[in-house]
Amino acid sequence: MANPRSTTRAGRSTGAVTLQRVAEHAGVSIATASRVLHGGGSRTVGEELRRRVESAARELGYVSNAPAQALARSATSVVGLIVHDVADPYFAAIAAGAMRAARRQRLMIMIAATFRDPELEIEYVRSLRAQRARALLLAGSGTDDRSLTDRLAAELAGFREDGGRVACIGERGAGPAVPLDHAGGAARAATELWRLGHRRIGVVAGPAELLTVQQRLAGARQALAQLGGELPDSRVVFADFTRAGGREAALELLAREPGLTAVLALNDVMAAGVLAAVQDDLGRAVPGDVSVVGFDDVPFAVDLRPALTTVRLPLEEAGERAVQLVVEEAPADRPPLGVSLVVRDSTGPAPQR
Amino acid sequence: MANPRSTTRAGRSTGAVTLQRVAEHAGVSIATASRVLHGGGSRTVGEELRRRVESAARELGYVSNAPAQALARSATSVVGLIVHDVADPYFAAIAAGAMRAARRQRLMIMIAATFRDPELEIEYVRSLRAQRARALLLAGSGTDDRSLTDRLAAELAGFREDGGRVACIGERGAGPAVPLDHAGGAARAATELWRLGHRRIGVVAGPAELLTVQQRLAGARQALAQLGGELPDSRVVFADFTRAGGREAALELLAREPGLTAVLALNDVMAAGVLAAVQDDLGRAVPGDVSVVGFDDVPFAVDLRPALTTVRLPLEEAGERAVQLVVEEAPADRPPLGVSLVVRDSTGPAPQR
DNA sequence: ACGGTCATGGTAAGCGCTTTCCACGAGGTA
DNA sequence: TACCTCGTGGAAAGCGCTTACCATGACCGT
CATH class of the missing domain: 3.40.50.2300 (Response regulator)
Structure with a gap:
C-alpha cells in the first residue's frame, strides 16, 4: 500500500485517472489502452477499440504518468x-x-x-x-x-x-x-586590431582557470605573435566574467600600461564594463583614443555606445546542435560552426602618436 | 520482462546498480537500504547497518532512480x-x-x-x-x-x-x-516625465493582447489623467516585445506625432530600439529633444547610451519567491515586491518650445 | 481439409522504489 | 511473572506503466 488515494471534496474516492481506469472505461485491457495511447511499438490496434480508448481517455481527462513510463521503459x-x-x-x-x-x-x-x-x-x-x-x-x-x-x-x-x-x-x-572556435575568434579579433595599426593591445580576460578564457587568450596571443607583435603578461588582466569585472580590469590595465591603444575583452559583458571604464571613468574616447572589441556578440552588443565590434559566436545554433547531437537527429559530421568578426563602431585606426 | 539488462563491453551482465544490489552487498533488506539512503520517514536504522549500507552504496556507485522514487512516493x-x-x-x-x-x-x-x-x-x-x-x-x-x-x-x-x-x-x-506592480511602475514613470515638464508623451507598447502590457499601459494612462494630462490612443503604438519592435514603433510614433517630447517604452529591450530610432534614425538628441524611459531595469539598461531611466522590477527576487511560494518555505503574507524608478540619463526636462 | 501466416487482443511479469505491517527482543512497570 | 511499549529489521504489496508471450480467428495456398 504505497499511496493513499486522493479524494474529492465530496468525499468520493476518485484516485487519479490511470491507464487502468481508461482501459476499464473503454472495456479493453490495459495493454491495448497503452498501445493506443502511447504508440505501442509496431503493434496496431483495431479501428473500433482505438476509437473507444481514445474517447475514454478524453472523457476521463487522462494524462500519462511520465515517471511510471520512465520506469517501465527505462x-x-x-x-x-x-x-x-x-x-x-x-x-x-x-x-x-x-x-x-x-x-x-x-x-x-x-x-x-x-x-x-x-x-x-x-x-x-x-x-x-x-x-x-x-x-x-x-x-x-x-x-x-x-x-x-x-x-x-x-x-x-x-x-x-x-x-x-x-x-x-x-x-x-x-x-x-x-566545437566553438574560441581561439580562432580571438585570433580574428587580434588580427583586425593589428590591421588597424594597433601595436599595443591589452586584454581583459575572465577567470584564468576557465578553459574558454585560456583558449581565447591563446588565440589572441598566437595571432599577435604571428603578426610580429606580442602580448606580454603585463597586458592581460583576469577578472570576473561580469560587467564589474570588465570595468575594474580595464582600469587596472590602463593604469599599468597607459599607452595601450586597444583592448580586447574576452566577452561582451566585460566589454560593456570596459567601455564604461574607458569612457566614463577615464574620459577617453572610443575608438578615438582606444579601440575595444568584445566577444560573443550577445544581443545588446549593438546597443552599446559605441556599438561594439565583437566576435560572433553562433550560440543559439550551438545549443540547437547539441541537442540534435545527443538525439542523433543529425549526422555527426556537420561542418563546424563558424565564428566571424562583426565590425561596428568601437574599433578604429590606432591614434597617431 | 520489461527490460533487457545492459551489459559491459566485456560481456558480463552487470545491470544498473539498484537499491536491491546495494542491499545484497550490505547484507540487509532493501527496506533497510531504502531507509538509510533515502531517509525513511521517521524510522531509524542501527549504527552498524547504516554504515554497511552507506559503504556498499559508495562502493557500488549507487545512484538513486528518481522516476522509480517518484512512482513509489507519487x-x-x-x-x-x-x-x-x-x-x-x-x-x-x-x-x-x-x-x-x-x-x-x-x-x-x-x-x-x-x-x-x-x-x-x-x-x-x-x-x-x-x-x-x-x-x-x-x-x-x-x-x-x-x-x-x-x-x-x-x-x-x-x-x-x-x-x-x-x-x-x-x-x-x-x-x-x-504580484508585480506593473501599473504602479508605469504610473511612476509617467509621473516623473510629467514632473520634468513633458506634456506630450507617447508610449511604445508590446503586443496588445498581453495582460502585462495592458496593465502597464493602464497605469501610465491613469497617472497621466490624474495629473491633468492625457494619453490618447494615437500616442501609443503596439509592436513586438523586441528591439526591432521598439524601433519600428518609435519611428511610427514620432512620424504620427512629431511633437512628442518623451516616450515610455514598455520594456527595456524595446527601449533599446527606441533609443536607436530616435538617435540614429531620426538624429534627435536624448534627452535633449526627447526623453525615453524603459521598463524592467534589465542588466544592460545601464549600458545603453544615454543610460536608460527605467522602472525597476525585482525580477530575480520574484523568481525566488515563486518557488518559495509553491514549496511553502515562506509565509504567504510577505510584503509585495516593490517597484521603483531608477533615474539615469535618458530623461531630462522637456525642451522649451 | 489442413498446416501456416497474420493481425489483433489479453495476461502477467516486471521496472526500482516506498511504506505498511508484522516479528522479535530488550527494557520498564505493576 | 505477565503485560506493555519501544526500537529495529524484514516481507511484501503496491505505484502506473510496457512488452514478451500466448491465444484466437481469419485468411491462404496447396
Whole structure:
C-alpha cells in the first residue's frame, strides 16, 4: 500500500485517472489502452477499440504518468542542460537554442545553474543522472583544476554507462562536442586590431582557470605573435566574467600600461564594463583614443555606445546542435560552426602618436 | 520482462546498480537500504547497518532512480517553469532567481519556452503535468484571449487536482501569485516625465493582447489623467516585445506625432530600439529633444547610451519567491515586491518650445 | 481439409522504489 | 511473572506503466 488515494471534496474516492481506469472505461485491457495511447511499438490496434480508448481517455481527462513510463521503459524524454548562469546572455542564448530543438524532438529540458561553482556542477550531473535524463548538455567551460575535472569526468562516465549521452558546448574533452572556435575568434579579433595599426593591445580576460578564457587568450596571443607583435603578461588582466569585472580590469590595465591603444575583452559583458571604464571613468574616447572589441556578440552588443565590434559566436545554433547531437537527429559530421568578426563602431585606426 | 539488462563491453551482465544490489552487498533488506539512503520517514536504522549500507552504496556507485522514487512516493522534486523566451533578459532574470531558490530546496527545475505561442504553453503545462512536477511557475503574462485562457485554466485545474501547486509571476488569476506592480511602475514613470515638464508623451507598447502590457499601459494612462494630462490612443503604438519592435514603433510614433517630447517604452529591450530610432534614425538628441524611459531595469539598461531611466522590477527576487511560494518555505503574507524608478540619463526636462 | 501466416487482443511479469505491517527482543512497570 | 511499549529489521504489496508471450480467428495456398 504505497499511496493513499486522493479524494474529492465530496468525499468520493476518485484516485487519479490511470491507464487502468481508461482501459476499464473503454472495456479493453490495459495493454491495448497503452498501445493506443502511447504508440505501442509496431503493434496496431483495431479501428473500433482505438476509437473507444481514445474517447475514454478524453472523457476521463487522462494524462500519462511520465515517471511510471520512465520506469517501465527505462528511458525518459528529458535532457539536462548545465550552465553557469541562465541570466548571462551567453548561456541564455545557448539555452534558447536548446529549447527550440527540444521542442521539435518533444523533449523536456531540465536546466541547472551552477553559479560557477564546480562542486555544484558535479552535484547537478549526479541529480540529472538520478533523473535518468536521456542526455546531458554541458555548456560553460570547465576549469583546469585537475581534481575537480576528474571527479566530473567520473560522474559523466557513470552517466554514460547508464546509457545517457553527453555533449559539451565548446570543447571540454568529455564526449561528442559542439566545437566553438574560441581561439580562432580571438585570433580574428587580434588580427583586425593589428590591421588597424594597433601595436599595443591589452586584454581583459575572465577567470584564468576557465578553459574558454585560456583558449581565447591563446588565440589572441598566437595571432599577435604571428603578426610580429606580442602580448606580454603585463597586458592581460583576469577578472570576473561580469560587467564589474570588465570595468575594474580595464582600469587596472590602463593604469599599468597607459599607452595601450586597444583592448580586447574576452566577452561582451566585460566589454560593456570596459567601455564604461574607458569612457566614463577615464574620459577617453572610443575608438578615438582606444579601440575595444568584445566577444560573443550577445544581443545588446549593438546597443552599446559605441556599438561594439565583437566576435560572433553562433550560440543559439550551438545549443540547437547539441541537442540534435545527443538525439542523433543529425549526422555527426556537420561542418563546424563558424565564428566571424562583426565590425561596428568601437574599433578604429590606432591614434597617431 | 520489461527490460533487457545492459551489459559491459566485456560481456558480463552487470545491470544498473539498484537499491536491491546495494542491499545484497550490505547484507540487509532493501527496506533497510531504502531507509538509510533515502531517509525513511521517521524510522531509524542501527549504527552498524547504516554504515554497511552507506559503504556498499559508495562502493557500488549507487545512484538513486528518481522516476522509480517518484512512482513509489507519487511525488517528484521537479518544478516546472514556463517562460516565453529564456533569451529575453526579463525571463532570464526570473529563471535565475528560481534556480537559486531551487538549489536551496534541492529541487530541479524543468524549463519550457513557449516562444510566445499560447498553444505551446498549454501543451507544456500538460507535459509538466505528465512529469508530475511538484509545482508549476508561470512567468510571462497571459493574453486576453478568452478561449485560450480557459483551456489553460482547465489544464492548470487538472494539475492542481493532481496535487500540484501553481504560482504565477505577475498576476494572472491562476492561483497564488507573486504580484508585480506593473501599473504602479508605469504610473511612476509617467509621473516623473510629467514632473520634468513633458506634456506630450507617447508610449511604445508590446503586443496588445498581453495582460502585462495592458496593465502597464493602464497605469501610465491613469497617472497621466490624474495629473491633468492625457494619453490618447494615437500616442501609443503596439509592436513586438523586441528591439526591432521598439524601433519600428518609435519611428511610427514620432512620424504620427512629431511633437512628442518623451516616450515610455514598455520594456527595456524595446527601449533599446527606441533609443536607436530616435538617435540614429531620426538624429534627435536624448534627452535633449526627447526623453525615453524603459521598463524592467534589465542588466544592460545601464549600458545603453544615454543610460536608460527605467522602472525597476525585482525580477530575480520574484523568481525566488515563486518557488518559495509553491514549496511553502515562506509565509504567504510577505510584503509585495516593490517597484521603483531608477533615474539615469535618458530623461531630462522637456525642451522649451 | 489442413498446416501456416497474420493481425489483433489479453495476461502477467516486471521496472526500482516506498511504506505498511508484522516479528522479535530488550527494557520498564505493576 | 505477565503485560506493555519501544526500537529495529524484514516481507511484501503496491505505484502506473510496457512488452514478451500466448491465444484466437481469419485468411491462404496447396
